[in-house]
Amino acid sequence: MKGIIGKKLGMTQLYDDKGILTPVTILQAGPCHVLQVKTKAKDGYSALQIGYGIRKSRNASKPFAAHCKKAGLENPAEKIREIRLESDPEQKVGDIIGVDTFSPDEFVDATGITKGKGFQGVVRRYHFAGGMASHGGGWHRRPGSIGCKEKPGNIIKGKKMPGHLGNVSRTVQNLQVMKIDTGDNVLFIKGALPGPNGGIVLVRSAIKKKKTQSK
Secondary structure: EEEEEEEEEEEEEEOOOOOOOEEEEEEEEEEEEEEEEEEEHHHHOOOEEEEEEOOOOHOHHHHHHHHHHHOOOOOOOOEEEEEEEEOOOOOOOOEEOHHHHOOOOEEEEEEEEEEOOEEEEEHHHHHOOOOOOOOOOOOOOOOOOOOOOOOOOOOOOOOOOEEEEEOEEEEEEEEEEEEEEEEOOOEEEEEEOOOOOEEEEEEEEEEEHHHHHOO
């Protein structure tokens, strides 16, 4: 299991030797510093805690700033993420992880925060059909009945209702790495990644693709 944190820059297109066009997302990935190494003997599981970017010292707590300083960072990291591993890692605190940790044609999973859409109704949030637009319908974009008076006598938990849409963590699986630019620390990943341009994305080795290839 490998991983790196990056910032989504936008989308573009790549052409291969046969002239086939592939839409890709540009990800400014790394360099990431290893802030903490967790082992099964000490912590009960194996993982790497990595940090990406920098922030002003005044915007970080003193314990967090000291935690980053142990890894050799002059300024605290902007974002930190933990990557679970199957076995104890070989990396040490202070090591740098770059885009060369991945290779072209490798499959990855990307996790990010989706775009926030604010408070939305059921038609946009859950794609409800709504009511009749004519003949005295009277409820064009309303959800309709949400419960009964006699039984169960209350609204069931989990009922699809109007509410906040977006701004949640989502993972897109089995995305292919098309190209790597080690000079500018850029990954070109096939397809779309979750979140807006400028959003933070965690890229890890694909979990399901490994199981499929091993069969």
